[in-house]
Amino acid sequence: MNWESPHRLWLLAGVVGLLAGYLFLQRRRSRYAVRFTNLRLLDRVAPNRPAWRRHVPAGLFLAMLSLLVVGFARPNADVRVPRERATVMVAVDVSTSMLATDVAPNRLAAAKSAAHGFVADLPKQFNVGLVAFAGNASVLVAPDTNRKALDAGIDRLAEGVTGTQGTAIGEAINTSLEGIRSLDAKAAETPPPSRIVLLSDGANTSGRDPETAANEAIEAGVPVDTISFGTVDGTINQGGGQPLRVPVDGDSLRAVAGVTGGAYHEAESSDELRKVYDNIGTSVGYRTERQDVSARFIGVGLLLGLAAAGGSMLWFSRLP
Template structure:
């Protein structure tokens, strides 16, 4: 149940001054009689009429509440929704090479990328989203799924030192990472297929060139948004030394030209992020460009539901009237 004119409920505040007025003036309206002493009446039992003497006032207040509810127009609703969703299939291709440990973004490039990617995923509950990671080679961390809780869990488990520990070869195989992501979209039936490719370097590994992978993506109708992450010139890079960490200035060498060409071939956009704020804004821009399409059919019918309140109000007023002029009638 819902009320159409909720503003009428403010009238209920009028009950406060009325109750105060009632309790202040009730003694002055009662008949009195002068006697020498009232000690004999202290322990006298109260009659049932005395016990219900304030009932009319209570009924009057309840009736006022019911009348205000009627004025607020209570309604019930009978409705149904039929929502058909045309989701977008998205693959995130993320560079996890050792250079992603550079700390020009905070706490480092990869952690910053993971954080904004997690926000992006959380904001698209209707889409199939998967994750490919690459360094010198590439593999699928999570296939496309609508189980975003599992996806976010696998995204969070990507370690910043995955290549440094030898789990995969170090390097930057952009072509392999893109090819892996595109292969996951090959059988997709969605009208919109997207890859978001994030890297901080230039292609120096792998058997497939970035442009070859871009041509394959274009032939399959996949748009590839490319993100080059890293500051200009040099970035602080942590190097383990005896007893701690020493930072060295690592040259930033990003092949922005190739990334731009990949995006251009696939009818998408290329971006550059030099700090956390810019990286977050890039994902927001992509989110706006690739909105999920929804066709919602909705039927709704409202029914007036004031009758029960009106009946209760009438009953209370009649009961108050009968009590006041029968059993509680006063004869001055």
């Protein structure tokens, strides 16, 4: 933390002086009470009360003065603030392998639940869009601040919603970039600060090469955070009840995140996936600014002043 007017902090010396004077007077008062020999009269003029009560208003008052002095010195600190027009595209794999039950109740259901939580925790001014992909990719919800439409889109995520089988990671990235470019009339010339969050359980099996799509993301300045979701023990049921192994494969996702400047994550359970989304949510769409934070200290100081006044009136029927 820095100070715009650090010399004003010298006023804290006055607060220390008041504290020293208060302690001196309290000690002097106790000595006078000891020298007062008429104990019956002393009990009437100064009846026993909890000793701590008389110090509370004074302590709160001195704390208030300290915080007001700190605020008067105009402290400033680095503050994370949402970027204007910040856009996040959430791409979710809806291929058949996402029906594997190695994550209860299945990978896709767990992914939908975690996506709801991720979106709810993002700042309301963020534009968020939704892409579903399997053998190809499509925008289910265009990026917007309308969270109800986005939640409804997440609920519509289902195996086969894109109409083809496979895992098209490259198509998902390309479609997400198209969604970002369609945000508003300025997006083509002045792209919004954006990020793609892509979840899948397997390697690319169809569509354009993920490396080509990753290069497009690099040119657009859009990092791609990837999440590899599932375990090596995943299976789905084929016809006749024969299980088919669908182990998670994160190699393609790791490569995409690495070249685009995003982060690669692995999650093998619903809890791990929620933690991954929490980590991603703290990094997307923000910038760090140096801001005046004096209002924080002044506000808390005023609250302490009110508490000091309230305690003094309650216990002693007077203001401190």
